[in-house]
Amino acid sequence: MADRPSRILVVDDEVGMREGCRRILAAEGYEVETAEDGLAALEKFKTAGGFDVVISDLKMPRMGGMDLIEALHVIDEDALLLVITAYATIDTAVDATKRGAYGYIPKPFTPDELLLHVRNGLEKRALRIEAKALREERERRLLEVAFERSKSTTILHCMTDGVLVVNREGRIVLRNAALSRILPSCAEDPLSAPEVEALELPELVTLVMEVVQADAPIIASKEISIGSCTYMVNAAPVLEPSGETLGAVAVLRDITALKKLEIAKSMFVSMVAHELKSPLATIESSLNIVLTGIAGDDPERDRQMMQRALLRATTLRTLVSDLLNLTAIETGNFSLKRQHADLCIIVRETVDAYADKAAEKNVTLHLECTGPAPIDPILADPNAVRSIVTNLVDNAVKYTPNGGHVNVRVDGNGLYTRVVVKDSGIGMTPAERDRVFDEFYRVKNDYTAHVPGTGLGLALVRRLVDMHQGRIDVDSTPGKGSAFAVSLPTVAYATGM
Amino acid sequence: MSDVKKVLLVDDDANLVAVNRAVLESRGYTVTAAHSGPAGLVKAKADAPDLIVLDVMMGTNSEGFDLARALRKDDATKAIPLIMVTSVNTTVPFKFEPDATYLPVDRFLEKPVAPEALLAEIQGILS
Numbered sequence: 001m002a003d004r005p006s007r008i009l010v011v012d013d014e015v016g017m018r019e020g021c022r023r024i025l026a027a028e029g030y031e032v033e034t035a036e037d038g039l040a041a042l043e044k045f046k047t048a049g050g051f052d053v054v055i056s057d058l059k060m061p062r063m064g065g066m067d068l069i070e071a072l073h074v075i076d077e078d079a080l081l082l083v084i085t086a087y088a089t090i091d092t093a094v095d096a097t098k099r100g101a102y103g104y105i106p107k108p109f110t111p112d113e114l115l116l117h118v119r120n121g122l123e124k125r126a127l128r129i130e131a132k133a134l135r136e137e138r139e140r141r142l143l144e145v146a147f148e149r150s151k152s153t154t155i156l157h158c159m160t161d162g163v164l165v166v167n168r169e170g171r172i173v174l175r176n177a178a179l180s181r182i183l184p185s186c187a188e189d190p191l192s193a194p195e196v197e198a199l200e201l202p203e204l205v206t207l208v209m210e211v212v213q214a215d216a217p218i219i220a221s222k223e224i225s226i227g228s229c230t231y232m233v234n235a236a237p238v239l240e241p242s243g244e245t246l247g248a249v250a251v252l253r254d255i256t257a258l259k260k261l262e263i264a265k266s267m268f269v270s271m272v273a274h275e276l277k278s279p280l281a282t283i284e285s286s287l288n289i290v291l292t293g294i295a296g297d298d299p300e301r302d303r304q305m306m307q308r309a310l311l312r313a314t315t316l317r318t319l320v321s322d323l324l325n326l327t328a329i330e331t332g333n334f335s336l337k338r339q340h341a342d343l344c345i346i347v348r349e350t351v352d353a354y355a356d357k358a359a360e361k362n363v364t365l366h367l368e369c370t371g372p373a374p375i376d377p378i379l380a381d382p383n384a385v386r387s388i389v390t391n392l393v394d395n396a397v398k399y400t401p402n403g404g405h406v407n408v409r410v411d412g413n414g415l416y417t418r419v420v421v422k423d424s425g426i427g428m429t430p431a432e433r434d435r436v437f438d439e440f441y442r443v444k445n446d447y448t449a450h451v452p453g454t455g456l457g458l459a460l461v462r463r464l465v466d467m468h469q470g471r472i473d474v475d476s477t478p479g480k481g482s483a484f485a486v487s488l489p490t491v492a493y494a495t496g497m
Numbered sequence: 498m499s500d501v502k503k504v505l506l507v508d509d510d511a512n513l514v515a516v517n518r519a520v521l522e523s524r525g526y527t528v529t530a531a532h533s534g535p536a537g538l539v540k541a542k543a544d545a546p547d548l549i550v551l552d553v554m555m556g557t558n559s560e561g562f563d564l565a566r567a568l569r570k571d572d573a574t575k576a577i578p579l580i581m582v583t584s585v586n587t588t589v590p591f592k593f594e595p596d597a598t599y600l601p602v603d604r605f606l607e608k609p610v611a612p613e614a615l616l617a618e619i620q621g622i623l624s
Contacts, residue, residue, distance in 0.1 A: 278510060281609030285516040294613055295523035305519065308512045449532030450511040 006122050007031045007049075011041040011056040011068065012084065021055060024111040025118065038063025042071055050076055053121045055105070055114075058085045058092065069099045078132070080125045082117055084109075162231070162252035165238060166208050170196045173247065182226060182252055201226065204233060204250065211235045211248040229256040271440045275319060275455065279312040315452040322456035325387075326439070329463045336381040336467055340491050343378055343385065343417045344369040344410050350389045351408055358397050364405040365397065375410055378417045379494040384464045391457040392421040392484050398451050400425035400481070416470070416487035423483075428476040436474065437462040461486070469494075502623050503527045505546035507537035507564065508582075517550070520612040521619070534560040538567055541574045548623055550615070552608075553583035565602050578622045580604040582615070 008030050010021045018034040025032045033048055035041040037060040045051065054072060058065035065083050072079045083096045083104040093104045102124060105117050156163060162179035166172055172194055183199055196205050203224045211220050220235045235250040286309040289295045290302045328334035351367045358365040369375070378385070396406040404424040411418055426447050428436065435441045440455035442448060465472045468488050476482035504526050506514045511532060518528045529544050531537040541549060549568065553561035561581060568574040579602040604618055 277608065278513075282510060282512040282516060284609050285513065285612050289516060289519060289612055292613065294616070295519040301519060305516065308515060312512055444509050444533060446532045446536055449509045449514075 005029050005031045006052040007033070008118065009033050009035060009041060009044055009051040009054045011035045011038065011054060011060070011065070013037055013057060013060045017057070017084075021114065024114055028115060030118070037061055038065070038068035038071065041068055042075070045072065045075055050079075052080065052125055053118055054079060054081045055118070056081060056083060058083055058096070065101075066096065066099055069096065069101050073100050078125065078128055080121050080128075082121055160254075164196075164204075164208070164250045164252070165247060166196045166212065166250075167247040168212055168245065170205070170209055170212070172196055172198075179252065182229075182231070182254075207233060207235050208248045208250050211237050211250075212245060215245050223255070224252075229254055230259045231255065268439065272323065275440055276316065279316045279319075282312050283309045283316075311452055315454060319454040319456060322454055322460050326456060326460055326463065329460075329467065334467075336384055338379050338381055338468075340377045341380045341382045341385060342375070343380075343419055343488065344375050346382060346385050347389055347408060347410055347419055350386065350393050353390075354393050354397055358406065361397065361400070362402045363397055363400050365393075366405065366407045368407065368409040376412050376414060376417050376490040376492060378488045379491045380468050380488050384468070385488070388461050388464050388486055389419060389421075391461045392419070392486070395457065395484075396421050396423040396425065396482075398453070399423065399448070401447070404481075412490065415490060415493040417490055418485055418487040420483060420485040422481065424481040427478040427480050427482055428474075429478050433474055433476050433482075437472075501525065501527050502548070503529065503544060503546040504619065505537065505540055505544060505549045506530045507532075507534070507540075507549060507551035507561070509533065509552065516612065517615060520616055524616065524620075526619075534564040534567075537564050538571075538574075541568055541577065542571070545573070546577060548578045548580065548619060550580045550582060550619070553581060578603045580606060580615075580618055580622070582606045582608055582610050 008025050010018050010025070010032060011034070012018045012021070013036050015036075018036070022032045022034055033044055033051070035044050038056070039062045041054065041056065042063075054068075056065040056068055063071070065081075065085075069081050069083075072081060081101045083093075083101045084107060085092055085096075085104055086107040096104055102121050103117060105114065157177040159176055159178055162182045163174070163176040164172065164179050165174035183201070185199065196208060199205070201224065203222060207220050207222050207224075211218060214237065217237060217239060222233050224231050224233050231252040232255045233250055233252050235248050238246045238249050240246055286305045290305055295301070325334065348367060348369060351365060354365060393406070393408065396408075400406055400423045406421065406423045406425075409420045409422070411420070426443075426445070428443055432443045436443070437458050439459045441459075442453055442455040462472055465486055465488070470486060470488040472487075473485045474482065475485075502525075504521055506517055506528060507530070508514050508517075509532050511530075514530045514532075518530065521528050529540055529546065531540045537549070537551060540546075551561050551564055553559070561583060565579055565581065568577065568579065581602040581604065583605075603622060606615070606618065
């Protein structure tokens with residue numbers, strides 16, 4: 001406020017009084033404006049901006065000093081008003097101050113008296129404004145603190161990880177909503193501070209107390225099982241700025257899914273190892289027999305043995321390549337090159353390729369690719385589709401005994417074009433059908449023991465179908481046969497036309 | 498060998514059965530085969546073999562174990578010596594040893610078993 005000269009408005013209906021005051025005040029460096037009555041003063045207040053002090057006569061035409069006090073306070077509640085009055089009675093003075101005037105100056109007054117009053121008034125106003133600013137600042141801070149606290153609390157309770165804080169004595173001083181979900185026993189009365197032992201999790205107690213007692217900024221971690229879930233618990237000390245340990249904070253993260261994944265992964269590796277070992281064992285034994293002559297010397301039998309070893313080696317190679325494809329799909333390294341494709345052509349090529357194999361087994365392989373309307377082209381990767389169809393036809397021929405038949409049909413409904421491979425083969429039980437897309441799952445019975453397979457073909461088929469946003473359906477009856485139907489989106493449907 | 502000994506091979510791998518059959522037949526054994534646990538039990542009762550060689554992991558991880566216990570419970574088959582051939586020890590995280598109740602077999606061999614090793618085991622038990 002020292003930056004600019006204080007502004008003073010002098011309101012009096014007497015010109016002599018107005019000008020006299022102006023001269024005295026202007027000489028002291030104040031910026032002075034004048035008005036001839038209350039209404040003119042209000043007008044000045046509105047047009048010329050605020051004034052630090054208003055010096056006003058009480059008796060004026062149109063609007064007097066008393067009314068001006070009230071009107072001014074509506075505009076500026078901190079407006080400071082000094083009343084000049086010739087009728088300087090105690091009554092009017094009290095009345096004026098009651099209405100909000102800061103003080104009064106009885107007429108007549110000397111320039112020094114006027115200046116003294118103005119200076120006091122200005123000082124008073126400055127203090128009043130400063131106090132108000134401080135009060136506002138404090139209120140704002142309080143609000144901020146309250147908001148920050150509620151923000152932290154909200155965030156803490158919205159966390160998916162459980163948070164537990166214990167003090168040096170091992171009493172629970174804070175727990176968030178997630179912790180109450182993980183440990184329902186600790187959800188009751190939020191005001192009580194139960195012993196951490198009450199949680200009945202000795203491992204957790206040991207962990208947090210170890211951190212509390214370490215008296216050093218250590219981090220302790222442990223996997224803890226709670227019910228059917230596994231949690232990774234990380235505990236750290238809560239330190240004062242001085243470095244003193246106040247307690248410990250533990251965060252519980254649910255890693256059940258990760259643990260399951262870990263188990264699935266190691267089971268998968270075991271399965272792969274076993275599936276690789278079985279054909280190798282047969283190949284090894286076959287070679288062994290032929291090379292050592294342990295089973296006698298029969299060239300024809302040796303040739304058969306080598307033939308079987310070769311077949312198993314081929315299966316092994318297919319297994320490795322299926323496995324690589326599956327892994328590529330799982331890791332996202334397998335990308336489809338989609339284009340307009342004719343499912344009929346792909347199916348026909350595949351069926352033709354299997355004609356000899358089917359004939360060898362005396363299995364009739366029939367293709368039906370002529371619907372009432374032309375079959376809609378699909379948007380697909382031809383190589384992937386070839387792999388899908390080959391797997392289905394190969395399985396159908398493999399699992400259909402001599403004299404049976406395999407029927408392949410292509411049809412569509414405009415949205416999807418479908419290939420159905422139906423055989424009169426050995427079929428599957430509902431339980432077998434449910435697992436047929438699992439990796440390494442093979443239906444095992446006296447028939448399948450003689451059929452080489454990797455247990456990965458259909459797992460691969462399903463993934464390729466999924467990648468095309470298609471669907472695969474299986475219908476099967478033991479002893480009667482199976483039907484696999486793969487539906488792939490047409491170009492029209494896939495492109496939204 | 499005074500008379501012809503009969504061996505039943507139970508394994509879901511037909512090729513492995515063929516290999517072992519070749520070796521055993523060349524040494525004068527009569528060989529029959531089954532490719533699943535239930536079929537093995539039927540063959541064991543019908544053929545009354547002098548010895549059974551069986552695989553653990555067939556349709557289920559424990560099909561061989563189940564068959565071994567079923568054979569031991571049946572009066573007609575409980576005296577037949579059993580050799581279990583398997584790679585189960587490499588696929589499950591714990592080791593198996595023959596024991597009277599859970600794994601009532603005479604020999605427990607790790608796959609792959611060299612044909613001569615299997616032959617030696619069979620000769621050892623049947624001589």
